[in-house]
Amino acid sequence: MAQARLGAQKPDKIEIADYEPIRSMRNVPTTEYYVPGHRTCGGCMPALAYRLTALAAGPNTVFAGPTGCMYVANTSYLCGPWAVPWIHTQITNGGAVISGIAAAYKAMIRKGKYDGEYPNIICFAGDGGSSDIGLQALSGAMYRNHDLLFITYDNEAYANTGIQVSPMTPYGAYTTFTPPGKVVPDAKPLFPKDLLKMVAAGHPAVKYLATASVSYPLDLMNKVRKALAVKGPTFMHIHAPCPKGWSFEAHRGPEIGKLAVETGMWTLYEIEDGHVKVNVRPRKWRPVKDYVATQGRFSHLTDEMIQRLQAFVDAKLADLGLEAEPPTPVPPVAG
Amino acid sequence: MATQANLIEVTIWFRGVTEARLARRLANAIASAGAREGKFVQAFDNYADSPDRIDVPCRSYARLCVEPIAEPYIYENHSPSVVIVTEATLLKGCNVLKGLEPGGVLVVNTNRGPEAMLALLQDLPNLHRLKTLATIEVGNVALPYVPYGAGEGAVDTATQLKGAPILLGAFSRASGVVSIESLKAIERDHHGLELGYNETELLENPGYIPEEPTVEVLAEGYRSKVDLVIPAPAPGGENEDMITGNYRQQRPVIDLGKCTLCRMCWISCPDSCIEVPGRSGERIAVNLKYCKGCGVCWSVCPVEGAIRPEPELNYAGDVVRITY
Numbered sequence: 001m002a003q004a005r006l007g008a009q010k011p012d013k014i015e016i017a018d019y020e021p022i023r024s025m026r027n028v029p030t031t032e033y034y035v036p037g038h039r040t041c042g043g044c045m046p047a048l049a050y051r052l053t054a055l056a057a058g059p060n061t062v063f064a065g066p067t068g069c070m071y072v073a074n075t076s077y078l079c080g081p082w083a084v085p086w087i088h089t090q091i092t093n094g095g096a097v098i099s100g101i102a103a104a105y106k107a108m109i110r111k112g113k114y115d116g117e118y119p120n121i122i123c124f125a126g127d128g129g130s131s132d133i134g135l136q137a138l139s140g141a142m143y144r145n146h147d148l149l150f151i152t153y154d155n156e157a158y159a160n161t162g163i164q165v166s167p168m169t170p171y172g173a174y175t176t177f178t179p180p181g182k183v184v185p186d187a188k189p190l191f192p193k194d195l196l197k198m199v200a201a202g203h204p205a206v207k208y209l210a211t212a213s214v215s216y217p218l219d220l221m222n223k224v225r226k227a228l229a230v231k232g233p234t235f236m237h238i239h240a241p242c243p244k245g246w247s248f249e250a251h252r253g254p255e256i257g258k259l260a261v262e263t264g265m266w267t268l269y270e271i272e273d274g275h276v277k278v279n280v281r282p283r284k285w286r287p288v289k290d291y292v293a294t295q296g297r298f299s300h301l302t303d304e305m306i307q308r309l310q311a312f313v314d315a316k317l318a319d320l321g322l323e324a325e326p327p328t329p330v331p332p333v334a335g
Numbered sequence: 336m337a338t339q340a341n342l343i344e345v346t347i348w349f350r351g352v353t354e355a356r357l358a359r360r361l362a363n364a365i366a367s368a369g370a371r372e373g374k375f376v377q378a379f380d381n382y383a384d385s386p387d388r389i390d391v392p393c394r395s396y397a398r399l400c401v402e403p404i405a406e407p408y409i410y411e412n413h414s415p416s417v418v419i420v421t422e423a424t425l426l427k428g429c430n431v432l433k434g435l436e437p438g439g440v441l442v443v444n445t446n447r448g449p450e451a452m453l454a455l456l457q458d459l460p461n462l463h464r465l466k467t468l469a470t471i472e473v474g475n476v477a478l479p480y481v482p483y484g485a486g487e488g489a490v491d492t493a494t495q496l497k498g499a500p501i502l503l504g505a506f507s508r509a510s511g512v513v514s515i516e517s518l519k520a521i522e523r524d525h526h527g528l529e530l531g532y533n534e535t536e537l538l539e540n541p542g543y544i545p546e547e548p549t550v551e552v553l554a555e556g557y558r559s560k561v562d563l564v565i566p567a568p569a570p571g572g573e574n575e576d577m578i579t580g581n582y583r584q585q586r587p588v589i590d591l592g593k594c595t596l597c598r599m600c601w602i603s604c605p606d607s608c609i610e611v612p613g614r615s616g617e618r619i620a621v622n623l624k625y626c627k628g629c630g631v632c633w634s635v636c637p638v639e640g641a642i643r644p645e646p647e648l649n650y651a652g653d654v655v656r657i658t659y
Contacts, residue, residue: 176555
């Protein structure tokens with residue numbers, strides 16, 4: 001069983017500081033730290049993920065932004081939308097830079113050179129900057145037991161440079177590096193990495209990991225707060241639909257994010273001290289075909305290819321033990 | 336002034352991603368038609384606009400010259416003679432006449448006619464240089480959205496591909512930079528070319544003054560000085576150096592009678608443009624200075640008709656003009 005394996009090697013108990021969960025929409029803080037004024041696409045869901053993360057994290061936060069849309073689009077023309085400190089890192093070394101920031105704050109506080117509270121240190125990396133080019137730095141940060149949060153906002157491609165394939169791109173998706181043709185009619189022939197499992201399985205210092213989706217904003221913000229309250233390195237993987245990269249109408253981002261969860265293309269769960277807890281379990285899984293139909297990047301797929309994708313999703317859900325559990329009602333989207 | 340006496344610069348303003356292929360097609364066709372007439376030509380995208388984002392105002396360029404182009408590596412058209420605008424709301428949020436040569440031509444895709452377009456240009460410093468304002472209805476090339484394929488260089492919509500010859504015909508009629516015959520050798524859709532050529536509504540001398548009345552003062556664009564320390568916006572504030580209201584083609588209009596204050600639109604807006612009670616005002620409101628008109632708010636709204644999209648051109652103000 002996957003659950004038994006995940007985190008089985010972890011020696012220490014999880015240590016969680018007090019934090020204030022957001023119980024309803026009325027509880028959501030209204031002071032923005034990721035303010036209006038960024039050159040992202042109309043309907044950009046990674047930008048929404050950033051905004052929700054910043055809302056949940058609050059004022060005492062330091063962001064590191066490895067190269068990607070959430071660096072380039074946000075900082076176009078020498079300005080930025082952050083009301084908290086933010087630093088650009090290379091796409092390879094987001095984990096290394098936040099490790100340095102965490103170590104510096106720790107040392108400064110120990111030496112009495114900084115009398116403020118230890119901040120929330122968050123790396124906001126894209127899927128390329130964490131599952132591909134930035135993997136070694138991510139692994140290093142997760143291994144060294146710094147107190148920080150590494151967030152992967154996953155739009156399933158290198159979107160900033162014009163939609164090139166990444167290891168998180170799903171099977172069958174069109175990107176400019178994987179156009180469907182006579183030789184490879186299914187566009188991307190490979191299945192994506194499972195980044196959360198990689199981090200969970202090989203990093204004993206990590207006590208809290210979670211997936212989230214922009215379509216479930218309260219769930220996302222509570223996970224950010226919890227991850228920040230946990231002592232030590234934590235990891236979050238946020239699903240963020242990309243209208244440009246996935247070819248859908250700009251207003252449909254939240255709907256498509258929700259559909260991903262309802263079809264099993266994305267699952268919302270957290271691993272706390274090695275225990276897997278699934279947060280959203282639909283009464284009945286919708287077929288992957290429904291999800292595929294909403295996006296231009298899958299428009300070339302045949303029934304056989306969709307079946308292959310469905311089989312992959314079924315196996316992934318079975319691995320999380322989602323078939324065996326008794327079905328429960330879907331919570332409302334906004335909580 | 337143009338860098339070279341005989342250089343004709345053509346600038347095409349378009350919406351990022353959704354109209355990118357249309358704009359490139361126009362630039363390439365104009366350059367190709369010019370080449371058939373024996374001119375030296377160039378066609379390229381504006382470097383500073385890339386990578387383009389959905390609905391962000393972008394420019395594509397063509398250059399034609401009877402002699403070799405002296406400065407082929409200047410990657411911006413600083414003084415266009417002809418400006419083509421693929422979508423009329425761009426006139427509201429952008430300084431489309433920036434650097435316009437005296438006697439310049441503006442071609443706009445709209446169904447509202449040239450007078451309505453002229454009304455949108457009144458505050459622009461170069462209006463007195465505009466000799467001809469042409470409008471043609473191609474249809475809405477950006478809306479309604481249809482899958483346009485992923486990313487740069489991907490497949491395009493049928494509407495856009497049909498739109499290109501119509502706009503080219505209008506361009507030829509209004510500017511005479513290339514002849515309709517040369518365009519017919521490039522574009523297969525001769526019917527579309529002729530439709531554009533014949534149906535264009537022309538408004539001559541809309542604000543044109545042959546004598547230059549004043550020296551144009553270039554409006555301040557985005558931050559022009561490189562500072563070592565960039566001031567951050569205040570918490571709950573705005574990033575004044577990147578005003579995004581000029582993305583907008585449709586604006587959300589809230590029916591306060593139907594709104595239940597559930598805050599779904601607020602929590603789902605990627606641009607933090609919905610203001611809820613307790614943040615800055617008594618009622619729910621839209622920050623139109625930054626709203627990109629992406630439509631997430633009206634698609635997540637659980638109450639039928641509480642937020643509805645309205646065409647941006649139905650409203651006179653509320654857009655801060657970006658001068659870049």
